[in-house]
Amino acid sequence: MVALARDEILLLFDVDGTLTQPRSNVEADFEKFMYEQIKPRATIGIVGGSDLEKMFEQLNGRGILQQFDYVFPENGLVQIENGVEVGKESLQQHLGEQTLQRFINFVLRYLSELELPFKRGTFLEFRNGMMNVCPIGRQCTKEERLTFNQFDNEHNVRENMIAALRKEFSDIDLTYSIGGQISFDVFPNGWDKTFALRHVTKPGKNYKEIHFFGDKTEKGGNDHEIYNDPRTIGHKVASPDDTRRILTELFQL
Numbered sequence: 046m047v048a049l050a051r052d053e054i055l056l057l058f059d060v061d062g063t064l065t066q067p068r069s070n071v072e073a074d075f076e077k078f079m080y081e082q083i084k085p086r087a088t089i090g091i092v093g094g095s096d097l098e099k100m101f102e103q104l105n106g107r108g109i110l111q112q113f114d115y116v117f118p119e120n121g122l123v124q125i126e127n128g129v130e131v132g133k134e135s136l137q138q139h140l141g142e143q144t145l146q147r148f149i150n151f152v153l154r155y156l157s158e159l160e161l162p163f164k165r166g167t168f169l170e171f172r173n174g175m176m177n178v179c180p181i182g183r184q185c186t187k188e189e190r191l192t193f194n195q196f197d198n199e200h201n202v203r204e205n206m207i208a209a210l211r212k213e214f215s216d217i218d219l220t221y222s223i224g225g226q227i228s229f230d231v232f233p234n235g236w237d238k239t240f241a242l243r244h245v246t247k248p249g250k251n252y253k254e255i256h257f258f259g260d261k262t263e264k265g266g267n268d269h270e271i272y273n274d275p276r277t278i279g280h281k282v283a284s285p286d287d288t289r290r291i292l293t294e295l296f297q298l
């Protein structure tokens with residue numbers, strides 16, 4: 046049971062599998078629960094692997110900027126507080142153009158030689174602080190997404206590609222993280238979801254408890270580091286219903 050004031054407790058939520066079903070939209074009922082029952086009792090934030098546009102798509106539009114105290118797209122490599130962007134990391138500045146091109150060229154070459162049941166468009170999405178690599182292409186349909194996910198479970202397409210990248214780029218401090226169904230994210234070591242904690246533990250912010258809710262908490266999943274971080278109380282969830290169940294218990298609703 047939580048006995049803390051709203052500004053003493055922070056709840057951070059992953060998106061896919063935690064606030065929504067994977068790559069689906071938030072349910073109206075869940076949204077109501079979050080804004081009417083939880084928001085008055087705790088400071089709330091989102092820490093997603095996706096970029097901001099995808100968060101808007103899944104979480105019912107730009108309203109999240111007003112509803113959530115913090116919005117952290119791309120693992121918190123973009124920081125938004127009370128609807129205002131207060132910080133942003135730059136991958137090209139960190140890695141340099143030469144290294145980036147070496148990496149991108151290798152990815153494109155690798156994918157050009159990969160035989161899959163089908164391929165669509167947008168194989169590499171360049172974001173602010175990370176790259177998202179998608180062997181079938183992000184422009185697939187929802188059905189194709191599920192088909193590839195099953196194919197990948199059987200053939201380890203993403204795992205094998207990550208192993209090849211690790212070998213080729215052992216000289217660069219990169220992390221490879223599987224956060225969703227069809228792709229994986231690539232970013233400098235330490236730029237995982239714990240990056241968001243740098244912002245919420247800055248001087249002046251005095252949360253007595255920081256809770257994190259996520260589904261991909263196993264090693265290699267993009268919730269692993271923040272879930273296991275000593276600064277958070279981690280909650281592993283299997284679905285939005287599970288998130289709601291834990292919150293209901295936590296606040297004795």
Ligand code: M1P
Pocket residue numbers: 060061068093094095096099177223224225226227228229230267
């Ligand atoms: O939020 C989890 C992941 O969601 C998407 O993954 P996929 O398209 O593979 O299901 C991507 O936006 C990915 O970057 C993100 O980590």
